[in-house]
Amino acid sequence: MNQLLGGQIGLDDFIFVHRKGQTKEVEINKTDDALGLTITDNGAGYAFIKRIKEGSLIDRLSNFIQVGDHVEKINGQNMVGCRHFEVARALKNIPKGSIFTLRLVEPLRAGFSHIGPRAGPGGSGKKSYGSGKETLRLRSKGPATVEEAPDDVVNTAVEKINSLLETYMGINDSELATRIWEQGHKINNPADFAIAVEESDLEAFGFSEDFIFDLWGAIKDAKDGRLKKDDEDTLF
Secondary structure (H helix, E strand, C coil): CHHHHCCCEECCCCCCCCCEEEEEEEEEECCCCCCCEEEEECCCCCEEEEEECCCCCCHHHCCCCCCCCEEEEECCEECCCCCHHHHHHHHHCCCCCCEEEEEEEEECCCCCCCCCCCECHHHCCCECCCCCCEEEECCCCCCCEEEECCCHHHHHHHHHHHHHHHHHHCECCHHHHHHHHHHHCCCCCHHHHHHHHHCCHHHHHCCCHHHHHHHHHHHHHHHCCCCCCCCCCCCC
16 A cells, blocks of 8 residues: 555555454553654555554564554544654654553455456466556546656665665655655755755654655765665564
8 A cells, every 4th residue: 555655566466455444452561662663654644554663562462563554643643644654653652661552453354365367368377467567657637657766776775765765754654755855866966955855745754863864865875876785674
């Protein structure tokens, strides 16, 4: 869903739909500073758990909290209508040592396990996939188009920026990462980048000065060829 909303879904990708299932409430003792969650959203006011870090506090509650769960409430506060960064911020601001309650909605897990790839033309059974190097670009206005995928420099930069977003904010948003790259890749110094962020719609995210500096470092490293595409993502 994150790739779909970011216009980055590939022709070999499958699309899954979150259908509301069972509602559950989990009481959590925040014994660690980091919960080990990555939050994403569908752009329509519903935030979901995208990733759970292995060995983290939430991972130890995997019998109750799972990837795909919709975060409906935190300590009774309704999170429907909030963006993923707002939900992540609310979780991050809970003091260490506090006990809080998460109200989650599981996705309905049924109905798609038997579906396989569609046969090629003429019913030959041959997979009718694309090359995997194109992007289906969905727009709010105008028709969808198939475009060549961004070059490696852009992909590498977006991956690194997204990794920083996960580390600092607990969110995963390739569209936001791409927006940050587009804002900064033509700028030549961190001071001008900070001003550009402050004067753009990115200002709404409330990035700290240190985080903006780290974002600039990722952009500069990508432009100078110092980033490797296989750098590992990290979570907060």
